[in-house]
Amino acid sequence: MARSHKVDISGLLTGGRQLMLVEDEVPIEEFEGISFPTPAQVQLEMRCVDRLLHIVGTVDARAHGICDACLEEVDVPVHAELDERLDPNTGRDNDPFGESNVLTGSRLDVADLAQQVVLSEMPMGLRCSEDCAGIQY
Ligand SMILES: [Zn+2]
Numbered sequence: 001m002a003r004s005h006k007v008d009i010s011g012l013l014t015g016g017r018q019l020m021l022v023e024d025e026v027p028i029e030e031f032e033g034i035s036f037p038t039p040a041q042v043q044l045e046m047r048c049v050d051r052l053l054h055i056v057g058t059v060d061a062r063a064h065g066i067c068d069a070c071l072e073e074v075d076v077p078v079h080a081e082l083d084e085r086l087d088p089n090t091g092r093d094n095d096p097f098g099e100s101n102v103l104t105g106s107r108l109d110v111a112d113l114a115q116q117v118v119l120s121e122m123p124m125g126l127r128c129s130e131d132c133a134g135i136q137y
Contacts, residue, residue, distance in 0.1 A: 005114075010106035012048040013088055020046045022057075026111040028118050034065040034126060040114045044082070052085040053103065059117045068125035069134035080121040082113075 005026050011017035022044040028036035044057035059080040067074045086103050102113045 005111035006107045006109050008106060009046060009053065009088075009108050012046060012053065013106055015048070018047065020044075022046065022110060024110050024114075026114045028061055028115055031119055031122070034063050034122065036061050036118070037064050038062055040078075040118055042110055042114045044110070044113075046108075049085075051087070051089065053088050053108075055082060055084050055086065055108075055113075057082045059114050059121075061114075061118045063118075063122065063126065065126045067128040067132055069127060069132040071135065072128050074126050074128040076123075076126055078118055078121050080117045082117055 005024055007020070007022055009020060012020055022042065024042045025039035026042055028040050030036070038061075040059050040061035042057065042059050044055055047054045059078075059082060061078045063076045063078050065074060065076075066072070088103060088106065102109055102116070
């Protein structure tokens with residue numbers, strides 16, 4: 001069963017609330033051979049500042065894949081810091097996340113947000129360590 005990770009931020013947008021805290025665990029979809037066996041830990045602080053939704057927070061995940069150099073399986077922690085402003089009024093045209101549905105009306109999709117943040121932090125290729133010597137013959 002997929003659980004919804006959408007958060008209603010209408011209270012922020014109408015000024016009824018100053019601050020919203022979100023703590024969630026969301027699944028991250030596989031990406032170019034890199035899988036995410038455990039849910040990402042998401043912590044967000046959201047405020048409405050000058051009509052913009054200001055989101056700061058962190059996303060922590062574990063990426064699992066194959067080291068590009070030595071082809072061993074690796075687990076790599078992924079830590080992302082988030083500091084974004086979304087304009088709830090203009091919709092996706094000014095969306096820093098581009099083609100996304102992160103914010104639809106007054107609903108923020110935390111899972112979609114986390115997915116994009118994690119992928120933007122991923123290195124081009126996984127390495128088991130920075131000085132991996134590659135395949136040894
Ligand atoms: Zn390696």
